[in-house]
Amino acid sequence: GYYMKNNFLNTVHFEQEVLVFEDYHIFKDLNSLNNYPFNSYSSTPDPWDSNFWKRHLKEQFILEKNFHGDLLYRSTKASLEKWAEYKNISINELLTTLEKNKLYEDESNQAKDDKDYWKMKSESLFNESAIFGVTPDVMKNLSKTYKLQDAPSLYTELAKIEVCDFKSLLRFSKHFGLPYGLMEDIGFDIYLNGDCIFFPFVSVPVLNKKIAIYKQDFEWFKVIQTKDLSKIRSMIPESALISIDNIDDDEAVINYAKNHLTFLLGKLDAFNVSMYVEFQNGSFVPGVWFSDLFNFAYFQIAKALSNDVEVRYCDNCDHIFEVTHKRQRFCPPLPNRKRSSCEMAFNNRLKKEKKLKGEI
């Protein structure tokens, strides 16, 4: 049977809901916000609402600390290559810019009133006004919500998003909502429960940086849980080889990976969760609140590691999922769905192939 350790991560409650819009898109220019139906319920729409979003979205990149250093040292080479491709520059140019701007970050206190730092961030190659957010059309009919406790596969689905790949971001966001962004309901005609997670807009570079770091951390989680020794060996930097007694010793290699992941997770502020206590059915239960979906995904990774869960490659999409029943071959259903979309896609493809061969 499935053995659950007596571990507080397994008993803690999380009752937050996430608000999901039906559609999201990219817009290149903050002035597009003028066309949004902010405060559509009020007879005199307030232009101040679009100005609120413009101002905060414009500053989101500049206020994001350690942007260049994080991207340089906490993401995979594959992610950086994708970013270079998106910017239409060479990987070397991208790395040089990151190194140069990281020095600025190290030498300043990254404060809002530091003029040189502000100038560097404003002029950074990575600064762009592109915004990923809800489309104006669907803004008025917010219909879907789900509870975090009903989204056990969020952390494996989040890892499917590729850096600077809007198709994969859109796919995730349509089901789970934006993973990160500015949490504010100004101009929206909705009633927000205090503990709801709701992000209508996010600065594209800031979100992509979070994705890049998450993917790197998740990659280590994946090779550890799949015990992919040859992959781990290929991921160990040469400078770290001396810290492993014998590279042919599988256990030493796995232990290196586990220590390294612990080190990576230690760099996060994602574990600074807010706790609360609730009185339910005659007893007090402890709970935690999450500030965004990365925060929740890291909680799920910590839980998966401490329970040493079994993961498997999906027969359809080739990403890993957490196994919850023995014969499972596909990623589990997305929130508010009964059936696995990977299983359905797989079966449809099989049917088409059979048709082509004239078997049906």
Ligand SMILES: [Zn+2]
């Ligand atoms: Zn899948």
